Amino acid sequence: MSERVKVKKKQSAPAAEAKANAALPALGVKGMLRWAWTQLTSMRTALFLLLLLAVAAVPGSLFPQRPANPAVVTQYIKDHPDYGKLLDSLQLYDVYSSAWFSAIYLLLFISLIGCVVPRAIAHYRAMRSQPPRTPQRLSRLPEYATMVIPSGAGIPASEAIKSAAGVLRKRGYRVEVRDADGALPSLGAERGFLKEVGNLVFHTSLIGVLVSVAAGGLFGYSGQRILVEGDTFVNTLVGYDQFNPGTNFQSSQLQPYSLQLDKFNITFDRESRGKFGQPIDFAATVTTKENPDAPAKQEILKVNDPVTLGGTSIYLTGNGYAPVVTIRDGAGNVAMQGPVVAKLQGDNYYSSVVIKVPDAKPDQLGFAGFFLPTAFVTNEGVSFSGDPELFNPQLSLNSYYGDLGLDAGAPQNVFELDVKKLTPLNARNLPTKGITLTPGSTYTLPDGKGTISFDGVKRYIGVDIHHNPGQVSALVFALLAVAGLILSLYVNRRRVWVRTGTVADGRTMVEYGLLARGEDHRLAGEAAALRKLFSGEWQLEAEDPAADHTPQSQQTPSPTGDNGAGSADNGAGSADNAPGSVTTPAGPTGPEKDQ
Amino acid sequence: MPFGINETMGQYSELFMLLAAGTYTVAFIAFAWDLAKSSKALRAVDLKAAQSVAAAKVPVAAGVAADSAGSRLSGPADRAERPTSSTKSAANAAGGAATADGDMKYAAERRVPARVAVALTVLGAVIHGAGVVTRALGAGRVPWGNMYEFLTTGAFLVAAVFLLALIRRDLRFLGTFVVGLVIIMLVAASVAFWTPVGHLVPALQSYWLVIHVSIAVLSSALFTLTFAMSALQLVQSHRQKTVAAGGTDKLGFMRLVPSALSLENLSYRINAIAFIGWTFTLMFGAIWAEKAWGRFWGWDTKEVWTFVIWVVYAGYLHARATRGWTGTRAAWLSIVGYLCVIFNFTIVNTFFNGLHSYSGL
Numbered sequence A: 001m002s003e004r005v006k007v008k009k010k011q012s013a014p015a016a017e018a019k020a021n022a023a024l025p026a027l028g029v030k031g032m033l034r035w036a037w038t039q040l041t042s043m044r045t046a047l048f049l050l051l052l053l054a055v056a057a058v059p060g061s062l063f064p065q066r067p068a069n070p071a072v073v074t075q076y077i078k079d080h081p082d083y084g085k086l087l088d089s090l091q092l093y094d095v096y097s098s099a100w101f102s103a104i105y106l107l108l109f110i111s112l113i114g115c116v117v118p119r120a121i122a123h124y125r126a127m128r129s130q131p132p133r134t135p136q137r138l139s140r141l142p143e144y145a146t147m148v149i150p151s152g153a154g155i156p157a158s159e160a161i162k163s164a165a166g167v168l169r170k171r172g173y174r175v176e177v178r179d180a181d182g183a184l185p186s187l188g189a190e191r192g193f194l195k196e197v198g199n200l201v202f203h204t205s206l207i208g209v210l211v212s213v214a215a216g217g218l219f220g221y222s223g224q225r226i227l228v229e230g231d232t233f234v235n236t237l238v239g240y241d242q243f244n245p246g247t248n249f250q251s252s253q254l255q256p257y258s259l260q261l262d263k264f265n266i267t268f269d270r271e272s273r274g275k276f277g278q279p280i281d282f283a284a285t286v287t288t289k290e291n292p293d294a295p296a297k298q299e300i301l302k303v304n305d306p307v308t309l310g311g312t313s314i315y316l317t318g319n320g321y322a323p324v325v326t327i328r329d330g331a332g333n334v335a336m337q338g339p340v341v342a343k344l345q346g347d348n349y350y351s352s353v354v355i356k357v358p359d360a361k362p363d364q365l366g367f368a369g370f371f372l373p374t375a376f377v378t379n380e381g382v383s384f385s386g387d388p389e390l391f392n393p394q395l396s397l398n399s400y401y402g403d404l405g406l407d408a409g410a411p412q413n414v415f416e417l418d419v420k421k422l423t424p425l426n427a428r429n430l431p432t433k434g435i436t437l438t439p440g441s442t443y444t445l446p447d448g449k450g451t452i453s454f455d456g457v458k459r460y461i462g463v464d465i466h467h468n469p470g471q472v473s474a475l476v477f478a479l480l481a482v483a484g485l486i487l488s489l490y491v492n493r494r495r496v497w498v499r500t501g502t503v504a505d506g507r508t509m510v511e512y513g514l515l516a517r518g519e520d521h522r523l524a525g526e527a528a529a530l531r532k533l534f535s536g537e538w539q540l541e542a543e544d545p546a547a548d549h550t551p552q553s554q555q556t557p558s559p560t561g562d563n564g565a566g567s568a569d570n571g572a573g574s575a576d577n578a579p580g581s582v583t584t585p586a587g588p589t590g591p592e593k594d595q
Numbered sequence B: 001m002p003f004g005i006n007e008t009m010g011q012y013s014e015l016f017m018l019l020a021a022g023t024y025t026v027a028f029i030a031f032a033w034d035l036a037k038s039s040k041a042l043r044a045v046d047l048k049a050a051q052s053v054a055a056a057k058v059p060v061a062a063g064v065a066a067d068s069a070g071s072r073l074s075g076p077a078d079r080a081e082r083p084t085s086s087t088k089s090a091a092n093a094a095g096g097a098a099t100a101d102g103d104m105k106y107a108a109e110r111r112v113p114a115r116v117a118v119a120l121t122v123l124g125a126v127i128h129g130a131g132v133v134t135r136a137l138g139a140g141r142v143p144w145g146n147m148y149e150f151l152t153t154g155a156f157l158v159a160a161v162f163l164l165a166l167i168r169r170d171l172r173f174l175g176t177f178v179v180g181l182v183i184i185m186l187v188a189a190s191v192a193f194w195t196p197v198g199h200l201v202p203a204l205q206s207y208w209l210v211i212h213v214s215i216a217v218l219s220s221a222l223f224t225l226t227f228a229m230s231a232l233q234l235v236q237s238h239r240q241k242t243v244a245a246g247g248t249d250k251l252g253f254m255r256l257v258p259s260a261l262s263l264e265n266l267s268y269r270i271n272a273i274a275f276i277g278w279t280f281t282l283m284f285g286a287i288w289a290e291k292a293w294g295r296f297w298g299w300d301t302k303e304v305w306t307f308v309i310w311v312v313y314a315g316y317l318h319a320r321a322t323r324g325w326t327g328t329r330a331a332w333l334s335i336v337g338y339l340c341v342i343f344n345f346t347i348v349n350t351f352f353n354g355l356h357s358y359s360g361l
């Protein structure tokens, strides 16, 4: 509708525009917008959006997600040619950054702001204004009772209302006494403003959490690096094996600290039957320097116990074995020497090994196979690892020669050897058979292509490095949210009205009523507590039950905060329980609305 | 370094678990007997009342009709469905003496089978508690490091929370459900998820395991109670409507159960506590994730479902404050929330691969 008006405005001459305005008065557009806004910020919409958000989050747990593991997603699409692509176009592999998921939570947060701001203003006013007027018929309130002060006590209506006010003030109520010297003095009292404050803090803090998370995504970064014992990581872009910058990342953010892996120890479970040989402790001894000139410091890096350095945190996320090999080419020159990171494949550190030797001459060499820390071979010739520790380390490899394709410049996975363009030298199905090496042994490749020696085994660790500038504020807002939540759920907002009147024979009649805003299952308890306090105040220990109404619950559903319209006047249609002597001016109208 | 493993203790623990399951089974039978017996007794009382009423030439349905005619609750029809702190009238609204006391206070009348059942449940819980403690001693750590331990410790908490609640409220009508569930959990633990005592994998070696998981299990125990109440609320609400419309009451045993509104109000209060607990679970989980993996939130399967549960219960709390969404609809949300809890615990723990794959299978 608003669209149409805009279009008309653009096209038409002033006269026509006036006509258009006449046809669709500004109020119409404004009214529409206001209507839309009211809808968006209504409780019903909030509820709907919340439930929608819950539903929308689910697919992210059913389909593989790109941010978590892009390779699995690629594989999944390959494995499901029929609908894999379709799911991708629906952003089901990027659920949490998808247009539809974002739309839901953004709408929810707009609704939240639209809900919180007016409520905050209204509450600010309520906190500064006096308690609402005394309803004419207190008996309609959910908790209502009367008391009688005997004539001998010498407490007239005006005194009684003052002392009642004192009692309520001491109990934390804000009190206003009305018509103190009139015939029917009354007071209005209210407490529990913190409930709404808590609610507002809770909802506002949720916005804070969202903003903090967004800030972390903008300015943070993370990366991975594999370190073999002896290796040093320097915090520069080239130091990372993999690096994921935030949208606003600048490389100047990186502080050039260094971290060297001195030693990596694993403790295996040698005690329990069920989990024999399972790792129960990982500990990496590292030497760190805040920057190249800073003094070195030795620290222990463990799972669940990151090292913090230069504004980042460094986490131990993986580990394995790295066999150290020396490879000489056909000319007898050392073409490669050093540890080769073996990728975990199965139980007991059964790992795959890929070695690429681009420097070998005349032909480049490649090796692929397995590393077993404790090798066993079954009768069928299947080898497996019997233990995670290095009791019988063994390297079994196939070898190839030819062009590794590394010169083309396309990035290759270091853990995979593409053997399509290579010629096999050693393999189980060839007369040369596969290569089996134990530490210290050397194998001479066929056709004078060179030699390979297995020199020993080192351990390696995988570390994740993270910098998230949003996380402290996210935590602060989360804590604020919880505090607000607790206040909101456990503070009770209550109103109390008391009216007194002196009858001809000198007795002072008191009636009072209580009303809760929001859920309050302790309202009856509060009524009883107040009665006790009043009795103490007026020394009514020996109450005459006959002359007195016992407190009673009227079982009026309490109005709830949001649906403000609900109020005392939907109380039970019971007869007025006030003692006749307290002539409450019960007019034809019910009690005023309390809001 | 972790403490040593004591397999003898582990065996004692398993024995205790078996004994506890046996004791609970007898308690379950006693609870069921209580329901059957009370419903029979109530029917007999009814019959008599109906006869005398008939003799006085008052329609049998008067108990219900009188309520709408003469009670104070003559306001808008939907009122009984709205949240309120006062519950007695709602109990009345259910028609005559159709439901138990809305306050869920103990009545004067003695229900012997129910007493026996509670006593047996206490005994079962004590043995069960011994099982949990010996498991902890055997493993030298907190007893919640794998599915077997989540289940056995969780079941103990369900029983303990139920018994604690019994001190203040007469929730014995929930007995069959709660004790039945505890038995199922114990059996599932021993049959499907049995794991000998062992050390924790390094990923779980953190004081956050103690904090995060204990609150998660405690909150889940509370959600279990509210799930039962919400389910009963739906049945009761249906029954109240049927009776109010003059239909016959086919679910006599539901007379032991308080009115739908009382159930709704009490489950709201418990859900509020459990929601705060779940909020802490989520937060502490995030803090732990930050410590262990370097990011506090990564939409891991387990994280997704913890979030979904949190949002569903936030929806529930909103529903309670939204006109037209209280009562039956809120109860459904509470039930859906609990189904998500179950899903998160069973399916996600066992079939989904995520960083949280430490079910010990």
Ligand code: HEM
Pocket (backbone or CB within 6 Å): A040, A041, A042, A043, A046, A050, A108, A109, A111, A112, A113, A115, A116, A198, A199, A202, A203, A206, A484, A485, A488, A489, A518, A519, A560, A561, A562, B314, B317, B318, B321
């Ligand atoms: C991010 C989404 C939201 C979440 C997770 C959320 C969560 C909650 C929770 C847990 C409560 C109960 C505790 C309390 O009373 O403070 C609550 C109450 C409340 N929420 Fe939200 N909320 C969200 C959005 C909204 C929106 C958009 C609105 C407004 C349309 C809203 C309005 C309210 C109101 C009025 C209450 C108080 C209900 C009462 O009086 O009992 N909330 N919310």
